Amino acid sequence: MKEEIIIAGFGGQGVLSMGKILAYSAIMQDLEVTWMPSYGPEMRGGTANVCVIVSDRKISSPIITKYDTAIILNQQSLDKFEGSIKPGGLLVYDPSGITRAPERKDIRICSIDAIAVAAEIGNAKVYNMAVLGAYLKMRPGLEMANVVKGLEKSIPARYSEMIQKNREAIEKGMERVKIISE
Amino acid sequence: MDTIDIMKPENIVYRKPALLTDNIMHYCPGCSHGTVHKLVAEVIEEMGIQDKTIGISPVGCSVFAYNYIDIDWQEAAHGRAPALATATKRLCPDKYVFTYQGDGDLASIGTAEIIHACSRGENIVVIFINNGIYGMTGGQMAPTTLLGMKTSTTPYGRDAKLNGFPLKITEMLAALDGTAYITRQSVHTAAAARKAKNAIRKGFEYSAKNIGLSFIEIVSTCNSGWKLSPVEANKWMVEHMFEKYPVGDIKDVLK
């Protein structure tokens, strides 16, 4: 088992931390992971993306160009990565940032209105976890118990109330994921 | 009185400090370094801290200071002694750590290191020999060279337009919050040497109180570089150097 994932959006959307929580959850399931960000000099506002590889074997190259899954949070990222998804792969996207719908016919596509989920929970910071929930529903490889452990490892203890809120967002994301094409 | 009588302990009026080694000093006759070395050795000996003192020698005439005072030494790259001293003191807080630096080393190439060691308030002692010239490399202009003073790189005299102004770094360092004791002394007379020794001792004592950096400038002669006899050099220093670099305490946080 090996899954290569790209997560991309604007800086500030929680792209890197979503990748980190996903990676930590995989470690809690005793899998191998790499988390490789693309970084620039800016702190906020530019596009941010991170490549996460999860595998049951030692991972060689952390640099990849084709992905099993793309998690896309803005139009620029869709333009950049839609063509890089392997045939039969998965695209999860948030339609609120998208002006041109995805066009690929040879992949599975689903969307998640993560802003709505975050609004319901009343905390904008859980936006990225709703997206993660949608992904976990579509790729049910990681057990929820390990995802919770991953959350606990990633979030400092002093923000423990955020763990529950994040978990709620993940669960709602799993419920609300909308399949666009199989 | 014959030789035997002279050697009796009760007749001793002066002896070399035990911490000064028997190595023959390479300094030119008349140079201030030898006197300052002796004062440092006396202070360490009198305080009984030979086993607790680490000296950092610079690049310049006093590069071989470690050959003359019998303590553990580190020989720094040009200008970097305060960085070595910083780490040494922080890693070994029970030790007395001092740097011994000339004007080229401290006030030119090592300006950043001394300013930031002072600014951080490192609990070290800095002994700064200011003779207004690069002695070891053959008498070139130093940052502290006086206007009009002839050196091998200012053969017509230091010109402010061409060479900039002399740097009064000691006054600059006194403005920094991390410094505890800043003084300027000289060793051209016995009385001056006694005062300088007291200042060095105060610096070592302050460094054990963890109240910041102590900085002792010694306005010094370089009779070879100045091309004067030792006596003339002392006179020239009093007449010219003291005007720009007046002796006395500049800052003492415990006063």
Place this chain on the structure above:
Amino acid sequence: MAEKILLKGNEAIALSAIRNGVDGYFGYPITPQSEVMETLMKEKPWETTGMVVLQAESELSSINMVYGGASCGKKVMTSSSSPGISLMCEGISYIAGAELPCVIVDVMRGGPGLGTIQPSQSDYSQAVKGGGHGDYHCIVIAPASAQDMYDFVDWGFELAFKYRNPVIVLADGIIGQLMEKVELHPVKPRRTAEEILRDAPWATTGKTSGRERNVITSLSLDANTQENFNRKLLDKYNAIRENEVKYSEYHTDDAEYLFVAFGCSSRICEAATDILREEGIKAGLIRPITLFPFPEKEISRLAGQVRSIMSIELNLGQMVEDVRLAANGQCPVGFYGRQGGNIYTPEEIVEEFKKFNKLS
């Protein structure tokens, strides 16, 4: 069972320093390695192990703080990235000349000059051949994972004290920024004052009546004294060459073609090797883990076995010179590299491999 946590390579360096009894870290911020000092400052090890952490005013100062700390027999280290290492080269030369042990982490970025902040391996020659002035070598070890970053701090100090020599951990922006699972080994305490007196009798620990004064210096002035010292250094470097070479091999047993790559490039070449093997092309890989000493004999042996060798580096071709010397004409040696912070993909390497070997 040892704890396993998710760490960036840079964070692994910092945690490893604390957990392996390092006495002091002195550094200056520079991308892409600032997380090292940030992590140390966040962890506050001075409250737990007593480790000193200090942000210096420049890289010049931080390497000279390392010089001062190492002179006291302490386990001290610094980290920086390419332009900062250039500034440190003066200090590194003095440290090598004064035979002091220390660890210097270089998380390389693109150059020359200010260059880029993205990953690069363009300081191979600087690290391996010298960088500073005078006849000297640092021991250079090249991590390829976050786990390596963690492990190489302790290994680096072991080598540094064994040979009284500076050790460079030559990483790159990928390894520094990459997050991976890291297994934390049991904690090693800092050495006591007595242990330092025993292990580093040469150190400036304060002159006691029982011994001569200790002087840490790289100055001799006398030509014969200096020459004798240079020859003593050569003996040391030869002992390091003899005893400390470390490398790993991947599918070299039956390889007909060989890649040579270090650090992150070795992992990308491993993936390229897999692709070629799937196509029935017998490729293999040797990863030098120590860059000085270089696995010369092993590459020479493999050069007699394969049809060709390719050195794959994120630079314009630096290690390839050492590969050519090791191969010594036994087979053609090619090179492929990317520069400026661009990184090759496994597919790109496969394509270049086929071009070089006229297999397409």
